[in-house]
Amino acid sequence: MKTIKNVLLAGFFASFMLILASCSSDDNENNNSNVIESSALPENARNFITTHFPEATYTLVKQNSVADDDGSIYDVYLSNGFEIDFDTNGNWTDVDGNTQAVPVAIIPASITSYVTANYAGQTINTIEIETTGYDIELSSGLDLVFNAQGEFIRVDS
Incomplete structure (x- = not known):
């Protein structure tokens, strides 16, 4: 159970980082x-x-x-x-x-x-x-x- 929880948490964290990275890329374009x-x-x-x-x-x-x-x-x-x-x-x-x-x-x-x-x-x-x-x-x-x-x-x- 703990392993499933860790995998889900890692997946959530990875998704969050991808979303954050795409937002910062848009911000860089707007600051151009x-x-x-x-x-x-x-x-x-x-x-x-x-x-x-x-x-x-x-x-x-x-x-x-x-x-x-x-x-x-x-x-x-x-x-x-x-x-x-x-x-x-x-x-x-x-x-x-x-x-x-x-x-x-x-x-x-x-x-x-x-x-x-x-x-x-x-x-x-x-x-x-x-x-x-x-x-x-x-x-x-x-x-x-x-x-x-x-x-x-x-x-x-």
């Missing part, structure tokens, strides 16, 4: 960034926001200590609900409008044409630059993948 002033953004990033979101104000700007997989180092949250990621040079890597359409001016014309022809009535609510091209999300939630030239590759699942 610092809140900064919008004036600390690279000029390219500030110009992008002024040009494409002239009515919006900054609600939160974070600088990551390590670049994300897409190269982004800055996370910018605007008053209109948009979230934009920028690399160290201030070039956008991800524009997320949540439920709003991304400004057409930043979308390659070939992608806009493809979406208009094949998904009439839907808008592009997220666009992300990846190493192989573009990943977009439509208002329906459908993800589409395009190469660097803006040619359709596939529907992403």
